[in-house]
Amino acid sequence: MPLLPGATAQFLSAAVFSSLGAWLLETPHADWTEATIAAVTWNTLMVSLGGMGLYSAMLVRGSVARTSANFYLVPGTVAVLAWVLLGEQPSWLAIAGLIVASAGCWLVSAAPATPIEDAHQ
Numbered sequence: 763m764p765l766l767p768g769a770t771a772q773f774l775s776a777a778v779f780s781s782l783g784a785w786l787l788e789t790p791h792a793d794w795t796e797a798t799i800a801a802v803t804w805n806t807l808m809v810s811l812g813g814m815g816l817y818s819a820m821l822v823r824g825s826v827a828r829t830s831a832n833f834y835l836v837p838g839t840v841a842v843l844a845w846v847l848l849g850e851q852p853s854w855l856a857i858a859g860l861i862v863a864s865a866g867c868w869l870v871s872a873a874p875a876t877p878i879e880d881a882h883q
Contacts, residue, residue: 824871827870834863839860841857842860
């Protein structure tokens with residue numbers, strides 16, 4: 763599927779579903795401060811569009827398995843960012859999970875081994 767039509771359909775359907783859920787379950791209210799506008803802009807440009815661009819670039823340059831393996835890094839990366847930016851102390855379990863997930867992604871992304879040639883040749 764081409765990236766732009768696929769992403770457009772995905773974003774529009776998510777917006778409709780989320781808006782419907784907010785309308786039915788919430789009383790929408792927002793205080794549009796500078797911080798709110800900055801956060802919405804950051805999430806729109808960097809997280810959504812930047813994430814989709816990075817994801818599509820990874821798909822073009824590699825396989826689906828190699829690309830999807832990187833999703834296992836997200837929880838550990840969030841724990842590291844929370845530690846660096848917010849001062850939250852990651853647990854040993856979170857650190858161990860990041861190490862295991864990183865090792866798994868490295869194993870999936872590593873170049874395949876070449877077959878061993880017959881020793882008699």
